[in-house]
Amino acid sequence: MCLGIPGRIVAITDEARQLALAEISGVRREVNVACIAEGPLDDLVGEWALIHVGFAMSRIDPDEAERTLQALRDLGEAQEALDAMAEGQRALEAAK
Amino acid sequence: MKFASEFRDPALAKALLARISDVADRIGATREKPVHIMEICGGHTHSIFRYGLDKLIHPGVEFIHGPGCPVCVLPMSRVDECVEIAMRPEVIFTTFGDAMRVPGHRMSLMQAKAGGADIRMVYSPLDALELARRNPDREVVFFGLGFETTTPSTALSIQQAARERLTNFTVFCNHITVPEPIKALLDDPDMMLDGFIGPGHVSMVIGTRPYDFIARDYGKPIVVAGFEPTDLLQSVLMVLTQIAEGRAAVENQYARVVPEDGNPVSLAAIADVYERRPSFEWRGLGEIDASGLRIRPKYRPFDAEEKFGIGYAVGRKAVDEPEGCACGAVMTGRIKPTACPQFGKGCTPDMPLGALMVSSEGACAAYWQYGGSRGLAAE
Ligand code: SF4
Numbered sequence: 303m304c305l306g307i308p309g310r311i312v313a314i315t316d317e318a319r320q321l322a323l324a325e326i327s328g329v330r331r332e333v334n335v336a337c338i339a340e341g342p343l344d345d346l347v348g349e350w351a352l353i354h355v356g357f358a359m360s361r362i363d364p365d366e367a368e369r370t371l372q373a374l375r376d377l378g379e380a381q382e383a384l385d386a387m388a389e390g391q392r393a394l395e396a397a398k
Numbered sequence: 399m400k401f402a403s404e405f406r407d408p409a410l411a412k413a414l415l416a417r418i419s420d421v422a423d424r425i426g427a428t429r430e431k432p433v434h435i436m437e438i439c440g441g442h443t444h445s446i447f448r449y450g451l452d453k454l455i456h457p458g459v460e461f462i463h464g465p466g467c468p469v470c471v472l473p474m475s476r477v478d479e480c481v482e483i484a485m486r487p488e489v490i491f492t493t494f495g496d497a498m499r500v501p502g503h504r505m506s507l508m509q510a511k512a513g514g515a516d517i518r519m520v521y522s523p524l525d526a527l528e529l530a531r532r533n534p535d536r537e538v539v540f541f542g543l544g545f546e547t548t549t550p551s552t553a554l555s556i557q558q559a560a561r562e563r564l565t566n567f568t569v570f571c572n573h574i575t576v577p578e579p580i581k582a583l584l585d586d587p588d589m590m591l592d593g594f595i596g597p598g599h600v601s602m603v604i605g606t607r608p609y610d611f612i613a614r615d616y617g618k619p620i621v622v623a624g625f626e627p628t629d630l631l632q633s634v635l636m637v638l639t640q641i642a643e644g645r646a647a648v649e650n651q652y653a654r655v656v657p658e659d660g661n662p663v664s665l666a667a668i669a670d671v672y673e674r675r676p677s678f679e680w681r682g683l684g685e686i687d688a689s690g691l692r693i694r695p696k697y698r699p700f701d702a703e704e705k706f707g708i709g710y711a712v713g714r715k716a717v718d719e720p721e722g723c724a725c726g727a728v729m730t731g732r733i734k735p736t737a738c739p740q741f742g743k744g745c746t747p748d749m750p751l752g753a754l755m756v757s758s759e760g761a762c763a764a765y766w767q768y769g770g771s772r773g774l775a776a777e
Contacts (some may be wrong), residue, residue: 305441305625306547306599321524334524336554337663344539352602352655355494355544356522357551359654359704360602372406373626377448378758379441383521386495390521393492394528 306352306359307383308367309333314343323348324353327371327380328397333358381390405449407628414631419456421638427458427657434460434590435637435729438576439597440467440759441625447764450626458635462731463761465579466597468544468572469496470753470760471679473727476503476572479709480592482744483539483570484515484525484701490533492526493541495519499756523555523569530559530567539680539702540596544568546603549573549691553671556693556700568702570709571693574678576600577608578689583730593637595630596622598652605660606648613646624652671697677712681753682726725752728761735762 309324309331320336320343334357335346350367351358362370374380405411405549427433437443443463446452452461484491484507491507497517498508511517516536520526526540542552553570559567576597583589596609601622611633612620619640622634633651640646650656671694678690692710693701703709723745724738735741735754745751747763755762758767 331521332524333522334551334554336667339527339663346444352599354547354599356524357549357554359599359661361414362655366654369406369626373445377625378440378446379444380756381698386519386521389495390525391403393518393520394525394532395689396518 305374305377305379306354306370307380308350308362308370309353309358310367311335311346311349311351311358313347317343322358324351324358326387327384329384329387331356390396404473405627409632410628411540414628414635415454415479416455417634418459418631418638421635421642422456422458425642427456429457429639432460433592433638434462434640434731435593435595436462436464436591437595437623437630437632438464438466439595439600439625440470440757441599442492442595442597442623442630443467443761443764444759445625445627446629447768450768451627455631455634459638462591463728463764464583464594464731465680465729466545466576466600467754467759468574469500469756469757470725471574471579471680471682472480472497472500472572472753473679474502475679476505476709477506480507480541480570481505481510481515482708483706484510486518486537486706489516489537489539490529491515491517491539491541492520492529493517494521494543496757497541497543499750500753501750501756518754523552527559527564529566530564532560534566536566537705538567539706540545540567540569542573544572545574545576545597546600546664546668549672550603550661553667555581556671556697556730557667559700560697567697568700569693570702571672571691571768573672573691574680574689575691576604576612578686579680579683580609580612582614582683582686582689584618584700586730588730588732591618592641593618594620595633595637596620596648598622598624598629601650601652601656601662603664605657606650606658609648613648617646619646621649621768622650622656624655649659655744670694684726701704720741722757725751725754725762728754735765 309326
C-alpha cells in the first residue's frame with residue numbers, strides 16, 4: 303500500500319475531474335493526475351508516473367519505471383497492486 | 399550465495415557490501431556492539447528481508463524495523479470503530495484490502511463481512527467516490543489509512559466530493575505522519591538508534607525538510623532511500639559514512655524520485671483538508687502528540703467520525719492490546735519478533751494476533767515468511 307507502481311498515461315478521460323487512463327503492468331485503469339499536472343493535461347499522455355492508490359504522484363523516466371516495476375515484481379507487490387485493482391472493479395460492479 | 403540471480407546488479411551489491419564492511423570496521427562496529435539503523439518504512443523492511451540484506455551485511459550493522467507500516471500501527475480500538483460503522487445497514491464500508499485481516503477486539507473487518515456487513519475492498523478512494531455516485535441511497539464510507547503517500551489521495555477525493563456536493567460520502571480518517579513517531583522514538587530514554595533510513599515514497603510527497611530536526615536536534619544521520627536492494631545498501635553506506643565522519647545530516651539517496659520540497663499539489667490538498675489532531679493512538683506505541691490528521695471543520699460533512707458520532711469525536715477510552723502480545727517492544731526495536739512468546743504459536747500470518755503479522759510489510763510477517771535474520775539462524 304505504501305509503494306507506488308509505475309504506470310504510463312495513455313489518454314485523458316475527464317478533464318474536469320483530472321482523470322486519465324493509465325496502463326499499469328498491462329492493465330488499464332482510471333487514475334487521478336492532479337499531482338503531476340503542470341500544464342495542459344494532454345501533455346501527460348505518454349508519460350510515466352508512480353501511481354499510489356489510483357493517484358499519479360510523481361513523474362518518472364521510463365528507465366526508472368522499468369527498474370521500479372522489476373523491484374515490485376520481486377517483492378510480489380506488483381501482483382498485489384493488480385489484484386487490488388481487480389478487487390476494486392468488482393466492488394463497483396457489485397453495486398449495480 | 400544465490401547472489402547473482404537475486405540482484406539485478408550483483409557486482410554493485412557486492413561492492414557496496416564491501417565498502418559497508420570497511421566503514422563498519424573503521425568505526426569499530428561488531429556483532430556484540432552493533433550500529434543500530436532503523437528503516438522507517440515497511441516497504442524497506444519487506445525489501446531487506448526479501449533480499450536477505452540483514453544476513454549479507456557486516457555483522458556490526460543491525461537493522462531495527464520501524465513503525466512505518468500503517469496497517470501494523472493501527473490500534474485495535476480503531477478496528478472496532480470500523481466494524482461499528484460497517485455494521486450499520488445503510489453503510490457501504492470501503493477499505494484497502496490490507497486492513498481486512500487486522501484483528502479488532504471482537505472481530506476483524508473480514509469477519510464482519512462474513513457476518514453480513516457490506517464491506518468492499520477497493521484499490522483507490524476514487525472507487526469509493528464512484529460507489530457513492532452510483533448508490534445515492536446508501537452511505538459510502540472510505541477507511542482513510544496510511545502515511546503521507548496516501549493522504550493526498552483522500553484529501554483530493556474529499557475536495558472532489560465537495561465540488562460534486564455528494565452527501566453520502568465520508569472518510570473515516572486514520573492518516574498518520576512519519577516525523578512525529580520518529581521524534582517519539584528519539585525521546586525514548588531506552589532509545590539506542592544510531593541512524594535512520596528514511597522512507598522513499600512518503601518523502602516524494604513531503605520532501606526531505608521535515609526530517610531536519612533528526613540531524614539538527616538529535617544529531618542522528620538520516621538518508622532517504624529508494625527500495626531496491628542496492629538503494630538500501632547505498633543508503634546504509636551513507637549513514638555509516640556520516641557516523642565515521644562524525645556528521646549528522648539529512649541526505650537524499652533517492653533524488654531521482656524525491657524532490658527536496660516534496661510535491662506542491664499534494665501538500666496543498668493535505669493542508670486544505672486536514673489539520674493535526676492533538677494526539678493519535680499507535681498500536682504498540684501509545685498516544686503520540688500531533689501524529690494523526692483529522693478533517694478540518696469546513697469539510698465536516700465528509701467526516702465519518704462526525705457523521706456517525708464515533709472515535710475521537712466522542713472521546714475515546716484506551717483499550718488494551720491482546721494478552722501476551724509484544725508488538726510494542728518489537729516495534730520500538732527492543733526485541734526481535736522471534737522473542738515474542740506468541741510468535742508462530744498464537745500468532746501466524748493465517749491467524750494474526752498482532753498487527754505486525756498481518757501485512758507483508760510488518761516485521762513479524764517478514765520474519766515468518768523469509769526465515770528471520772542471523773538471530774534466528776543462530777538459534
Ligand atoms: S508475533 Fe504477533 S503478537 Fe508477537 S509481536 Fe509479532 S505480531 Fe505482535
